[in-house]
Amino acid sequence: MVTQGLHGGHAEANPAAVARDPVVGELIGRQLRWSRSEGSPFTNGSQQALTGAILAYVAPESRVVGAGDLVDEPKKIAVHYLRGYFLLDFFVVLPLPQVIILAIIPRSFGLSTTADDAKNYLRVIILLQYVPRIIRFVPLLGGRQSATGFIFESAWANFVINLLMFVLAGHVVGSCWYLFGLQRVNQCLQNACSVSNISSCKVFRDCGLNFDIGGQNEQISQQWVNEPASTACFDTGNDTNFQYGIYQQAVLLATKHSAVTRYVYSLFWGFQQISTLAGNLIPSYFEGEVLFTMAIVGLGLLLFALLIGNMQNFLQALGSRKLEMQLRRRDVEQWMSHRRLPEDLRRRVRHAERFTWAATQGVNEEELLSNLPEDIQRDIRRHFFRFLNKVRLFTLMDWPILDAICDKLRQNLYISGSDILYQGGPVDKMIFIVRGKLESISADGSRAPLQDGDVCGEELLTWYLEHSSTNKDGGKSRFHGMRLVAIRTVRCLTNVEAFVLRASDLEQVTGQFARFLRNPRVQGAIRYESPYWRTIAAARIQVAWRYPTRSVSKTLHERATTPSRNTKLVCGDLIDVSNDIGVHISVKLKNQDKMFDALEISKDILEYQPMCLVDPMAL
Template sequence: MMTGKEDRYVRFQDWRSEQSVSSESIVVPRRNDVSAFSSLKERTARVFAFLRNILHSETSNRSMLNERKSATGTLHPQGPFLQKWNRIFVISCIFAVSVDPLFLYIPVINDEKPCWSLDRNLEKAASVLRFFTDIFYILHIIFQFRTGYIASSPTTFGRGVLIEDRYAITKRYLSTYFFIDVFAILPIPQVIILVVLPKLHSSEITKAKNVLMILIICQYVPRLIRIRPLYLQITRSAGVITETARAGAAFNLLLYMLASHVLGAIWYVLSIQRQDSCWRQECRNNTTCDAPSLYCGAAHNNETYAFLKTVCLLRNMSNNLPDPVFGIYAPAIENISQSRSFLAKLFYCVWWGLQNLSSLGQNLKTSTYAWENLFAVFVSISGLVLFALLIGNVQVPMFENMDDQLLDAMCDRLKPILYTEGSCIIREGDPVTEMLFIMRGKLMSMTTNGGRTGFFNSDVLEGGDFCGEELLTWALDPTSISSLPSSTRTVKTISEVEAFALSAEDLRFVATQFRRLHSKQLQHTFRFYSQQWRTWAACFIQAAWHRYCRKKIEDSLRQKEKRLKFAIANEGSTSLSFMAALYASRFAGNMIRILRRNATRKARLQERVPARLLQKPAEPNFSAEEQ
């Protein structure tokens, strides 16, 4: 409800199954005043009438929903159907981006002759798998033309207005991700492999192979980019993409393995390309070598094959040095480039990608080729970025040390609350009555350290943060008094905020009933994410830095004064000019005044330290409770 104060928020009542049926649509017969001895027939009639009213209300509500759906013809963006479909589509996108690298394993080096060929069985299998993944993309495009969207409105309280106009939906989709989705599902690899390559001459297949690899990589980028906005859409509507923490960790590890699979496939095709380029370079320097014969489907040239068997060979490098010709591609050429076993090539390349991503490319021994070194740099940077993202997504900042019973007890007492833009949630110095866990929106948290002049600290809180942490320290301390703690910060909303509130009484009850909340590990985690503790730590470091700088300046002034006195003592009184003596006297006087002023400031500062420095936040003491 809206109050007359500056605080503007809405508290939602707890949902109960008994309240799912409207009281207006259900007519409950009044108790017969005649008596407690009413007949069995009348009681039975009342029961049937009650059930009939419930059935009528459910059918009427269902018909209204059907009318609305048929009238608008759009799907709600946060409805259960689209939430399930988005999860399915994310999984299909991950499967699709894991299928596309299979096309990079198609080139293979012949184990009998020094030439390369194409794996026809893998061509067909990869094309069929790509066709099935494209079906999900087509369905997603169709759903996008029928899915409404929520537009922000300054005149509407809440999360915005649902737009169901088909023209507006189409215009919005055409201006955002439509062309990316269409380019992602173009059957370019299937057409080149199944239609173009069989009709080309042997001399043109090499160029077609290079074009195919470039197009696959170019088409892979939009298919990969499309996952992130869809992932953000799911997390905005459903909160999480997985229901359990283990599933979330497995999902992030799957993305890490997917990156290893992609890098391994690129490494394999680049090794084939390095072998082919080495052969062509040698053919340019030999008149008997026929370059079109490098493709196994061309006419056989025995002189060319005999020549190529003597060049572009791997060298046994001593002292663990890289191969000067093949560099990081030497293991692939030596072990799997001539293998017809797809699983052997796949697992070997995935292991290579995982190993180098985990080690940030430190084990790569490159040659002097520029593109090879750029690929090694890309592997190293990708490993660093993916490792940071994996650690950040797997970690749960506040509740990772809580067991299921404690989380259930807290969730049962949480109450949803909605704040409008510009609302003041709490002011500095007011008693803290509840702790807020922010789901969506942004807030500004600021403090002046009790109204201290010249002191101001602010920070922005977003989804996943919390405020009112003074209440947790108060609830955990068994020796705390009954009065509520005072807030050390002023919190205001920057945008509309959705949060869950935990009152002081409920938090005290949970703290007294569950000893798990008293663990030191949980308290250290809370201290790390607390805005109050972060502000105190920043002020403490800043004060220490100021003391260090002031001490350094004083030491430098003392050194200058000593050098001046030493110079005056060594120089004869007759050798000093009048200007030098005047400068020396002024410098000595300034040094004395500066030192005296610093000493006076230091004494005054020591007197005002308890009042000026930001006080360290209170910590609960469990020694009295343990005794």
């Protein structure tokens, strides 16, 4: 309750206002909301008690081995929660300060209850409720953990939690400061009343509930308002009257009628003192004030150390990848300097490191996948390797073979200008291009473009199938010491992201699925899509065209020199002859154990190189 008198430019504040002061109710309400909001990682306020009865938990007796068993039966969950923190959570969420002040005190003690009594009850109830709140809140500072045992916090969530904790501490300190300031005003008025000639001044100092100022009481009240001793309690500029110490601003704040102003300023004061470790506070000689200042300094140090540590972890979490990249670059530079690499080679290494980091962001995908269940790994790899559907060879394969191949694929990154395969070098891998452009350079200088979805090194698959045999036990055996040599160079025109199937992994796959891979359709798909086999086929067909048998040459010469025919071949005659030559080529290649149809390839070459008006003698 605030009296309506004004004296010396100050509005007089009755300390009894603490019992029904709107700001006290607001502080208590906010205090309850803050504490309950920090009590659970998922809910606010009383929802913690509700969700605690439906959230699954891990049985303690099952934690001997592994993560334990998750109990999700509603009855067992409810019994477990009732035996656990139910009573504590229920006590925390009860609005005890409001109930006691507004209901219990008037009915139990009657209208004679003083403001001092209400203040003492309020202080006891708040302390009783804050202790269990701290018990439930402090464990969350070490990491927010769910009932299933899984950590789900992020760096930003941790930052927000610690910031809210800092604001909550400022709220508590500011509320205590305002309450203790009113107590000091009450003490000053009590001292003034003891030396005053007004006998009933105690009634106006601590008027209790529903005190009515009227009649003679109003006249006495005016005398008390104008009493120099009581007026001096609100003159904070004169320290000779009463030593308020750190509560001088609280005395002036108590004269404000706006509850919002009083709460916001109290919150600001608490936040400021925690942030500055009470560095600007000079307490009086009152013991309680000194202890309160010491508590602010200790709380500020604790929160400051905790906040700095958490902020450091937060910033490290945000910049951990960048720091890791910087350390990696420094190590690479030191290594290149130690090995005295030439500048051109150093430039290529730096380019490769930058491209690798940009593509992977420093994440080891294989290590990440290895910790997941097998079915999730399989589905993730299928998602990664959807580009395999663009390859005609893999459209003929079943999922077991594709899963076996996907399990062996590893990501590789190549920078512009790199040679994935080089002529005369070993072919020790199959490369599936995901992104980028390459070119295949044959021995004669011909070039074939390669891009997204293409495959190079596919001749290794056929080579493994051809150079394998079946032993007496039915197992696969290899010819050791034999290696496939590349007859072309595959060069990167841009930065290339690709997946690589190593020779050792390919050998395992061909050993497991040899019967399927020997299917003529699969073999035909391999050779039809392969630039390697296309180059070989074109070379052999050109040889067969330029060096036909004598009988075929004689037939061509006779047809061309017949008087009834033109000296130039027509397209129909050439097609007939091409069929004869195609049969000759297919027989010749069949003798060399080549399993593709040269007749079809010869027709393709005729379509690309029409020879309808070619002199037969030029063949």
